[in-house]
Amino acid sequence: MAEVILKNVSKSFGKTVAVSDIDMTIPDGAFVVLLGPTGAGKTTTLRLISGLETLDGGEISIGGRVVNGETPAQRDVAMVFQQYSLYPHLTVRENLEFPLKSPILKTLPEEIKRKVDEVASVLQITHKLDNKATALSGGEMQRVSIGRALVREPQVYLMDEPLSSLDAKLRTDLRIELKRIQASLGATILYVTHDQIEAMTMATHVGVLNEGKLVQFGTPREIYENPNSLYVASRLGQPRINILPADLFGTAPKGAHRIGLRPEHVMQGEGRAAQVGRVERLGDHTRLHLRLDGHDITTLADPHTGYTPGSEVKIAPHNPLCFDAAGNRIY
Incomplete structure (x- = not known):
């Protein structure tokens, strides 16, 4: 070789x-x-x-x-x-x-x-x-x-x-x-x-x-x-990374235009209230498809979660990736 x-x-x-x-x-x-x-x-x-x-x-x-x-x-x-x-x-x-x-x-x-x-x-x-x-x-x-x-x-x-x-x-x-x-x-x-x-x-x-x-x-x-x-x-990750306005949770640094949240980095139980639109039960885990201020957000939940469409869940970002207006990473 x-x-x-x-x-x-x-x-x-x-x-x-x-x-x-x-x-x-x-x-x-x-x-x-x-x-x-x-x-x-x-x-x-x-x-x-x-x-x-x-x-x-x-x-x-x-x-x-x-x-x-x-x-x-x-x-x-x-x-x-x-x-x-x-x-x-x-x-x-x-x-x-x-x-x-x-x-x-x-x-x-x-x-x-x-x-x-x-x-x-x-x-x-x-x-x-x-x-x-x-x-x-x-x-x-x-x-x-x-x-x-x-x-x-x-x-x-x-x-x-x-x-x-x-x-x-x-x-x-x-x-x-x-x-x-x-x-x-x-x-x-x-x-x-x-x-x-x-x-x-x-x-x-x-x-x-x-x-x-x-x-x-x-x-x-x-x-x-x-x-x-x-x-x-956006090239890697399934489900895809959530791309959201930087001010959606009010925690982004100066110069940030958008934040990227992997589904596993959407924390549940505190933060802003989002609506559950769809629940996908996949055996070893569950995907929640949420809606917050007109934005779609996908996150992961316990396979035995009791959430149903129409439920409300509080969410907050954990270690978001931040990007400027041109799409470049802000570290």
């Missing part, structure tokens, strides 16, 4: 700036998630690292080697796409073998068999090796697609929303599987998603992108607890 370093990386398509002056270090063995909405520059960054797009400016190095002028094959990276990209007429084994039969890799037949059997075992698809790709379920197809990258043992794995087309249960299962595989292999993975749950549960580091710029980079806990802007604060 290898460290990946981006220095002042930029890319435009005509007049559209896709990536602008990104500086980022992906540590060796890290699971880095690029997070942001559609158009933030996530996939373009991935494609620039892979060599599928050419840089307009800046420098990319992989394992201490500048790769700006190298082809995708020379960069020794493996990419997993959102769609399965399997050969339907081949068996699972033949699909897994295909990258290893490249004349560039020159892999011996016995080594091909060893690697395919090993990856199939890791992905729990050994019993499917002789099946045609078309006979697999969606989750199995994506496992094979991931397996085609794993057999390569490249310096870096690049994954572009590989779980987004799967149903909720399969996404959960494969999130756990991917993290387990990454930990066991010590793999360096750069993973693109707009799903904050994937970022929170899998990443060792999260890079938040906005309009082609890297606006914050850190551990998921750092990004969640100490965002540097309103935009970043």
